[in-house]
Amino acid sequence: xxxxxxxxxxxxxxxxxxxxxxxxxxxxxxxxxxxxxxxxxxxxxxxxxxxxxxxxxxxxxxxxxxxxxxxxxxxxxxxxxxxxxxxxxxxxxxxxxxxxxxxxxxxxxxxxxxxxxxxxxxxxxxxxxxxxxxxxxxxxxxxxxxxxxxxxxxxxxxxxxxxxxxxxxxxxxxxxxxxxxxxxxxxxxxxxxxxxxxxxxxxxxxxxxxxxxxxxxxxxxxxxxxxxxxxxxxxxxxxxxxxxxxxxxxxxxxxxxxxxxxxxxxxxxxxxxxxxxxxxxxxxxxxxxxxxxxxxxxxxxxxxxxxxxxx
Numbered sequence: 375x376x377x378x379x380x381x382x383x384x385x386x387x388x389x390x391x392x393x394x395x396x397x398x399x400x401x402x403x404x405x406x407x408x409x410x411x412x413x414x415x416x417x418x419x420x421x422x423x424x425x426x427x428x429x430x431x432x433x434x435x436x437x438x439x440x441x442x443x444x445x446x447x448x449x450x451x452x453x454x455x456x457x458x459x460x461x462x463x464x465x466x467x468x469x470x471x472x473x474x475x476x477x478x479x480x481x482x483x484x485x486x487x488x489x490x491x492x493x494x495x496x497x498x499x500x501x502x503x504x505x506x507x508x509x510x511x512x513x514x515x516x517x518x519x520x521x522x523x524x525x526x527x528x529x530x531x532x533x534x535x536x537x538x539x540x541x542x543x544x545x546x547x548x549x550x551x552x553x554x555x556x557x558x559x560x561x562x563x564x565x566x567x568x569x570x571x572x573x574x575x576x577x578x579x580x581x582x583x584x585x586x587x588x589x590x591x592x593x594x595x596x597x598x599x600x601x602x603x604x605x606x607x608x609x610x611x612x613x614x615x616x617x618x619x620x621x622x623x624x625x626x627x628x629x630x631x632x633x634x635x636x637x638x639x640x641x642x643x644x645x646x647x648x649x650x651x652x653x654x655x656x657x658x659x660x661x662x663x664x665x666x667x668x669x670x671x672x673x674x675x676x677x678x679x680x681x682x683x684x685x
Contacts, residue, residue, distance in 0.1 A: 430641045
């Protein structure tokens with residue numbers, strides 16, 4: 375443990391200079407967004423968060439100037455939740471460049487795919503360096519999909535959950551979460567095994583057509599434990615948008631009980647601004663309105679659920 379504490383002190387010292395360099399940057403936002411409490415964290419997060427990866431977003435595809443412009447514009451429009459992961463290409467680096475100037479305005483959420491304690495620690499240390507910060511607001515176990523590959527090693531004596539506990543104790547992370555889009559039973563098991571603060575999972579307008587619906591089977595588990603839910607795959611990489619506009623897709627996800635916010639990646643500043651406009655216009659949908667939306671996806675839900683095969 376002494377070695378781990380020294381490691382933390384080394385990391386914190388390294389990030390202090392970066393934080394000081396950005397201390398004089400402007401912090402005022404010109405826009406506002408509605409916010410909700412993120413479960414037991416007690417944190418207020420905006421209804422819309424900026425996703426850190428997609429097939430076309432500059433954040434993960436190495437297009438620095440476009441990426442920085444998107445992140446800066448997101449902050450100016452009032453977004454405070456920023457999603458990324460250790461495996462999202464250049465995403466952590468670009469978010470970190472902005473965070474070095476605007477850290478106090480950003481709720482930073484990243485993820486680790488590692489299932490061992492040592493592997494998770496290595497990813498956390500790399501994420502801290504890339505994000506140019508001495509703490510992560512939300513560190514998540516990424517893509518919990520299979521019992522034998524993910525659950526068993528993560529919860530073993532020297533598994534990734536031990537790294538979560540140690541990182542919390544050392545104040546390198548504030549909150550812990552789990553993410554997934556493959557099987558509801560696996561994610562429900564993780565929520566039973568450990569008091570996670572958040573759950574990032576699929577909440578979209580095609581989900582209820584699936585026999586293993588995240589909305590029907592998993593969200594009630596999260597609500598019972600006051601776990602903050604972040605919705606992902608809201609437009610399913612645009613697949614849902616052949617039947618719905620982004621406003622309908624977003625409002626459907628945000629109308630599900632227990633959902634605090636949704637994350638959507640953006641290909642451009644213009645796409646970001648359209649998404650923010652839709653979020654600002656949010657009002658909870660009635661049951662009838664939700665039914666009408668799901669009916670419009672009845673013929674495309676299998677195609678739009680492609681992410682179910684990702685593990």
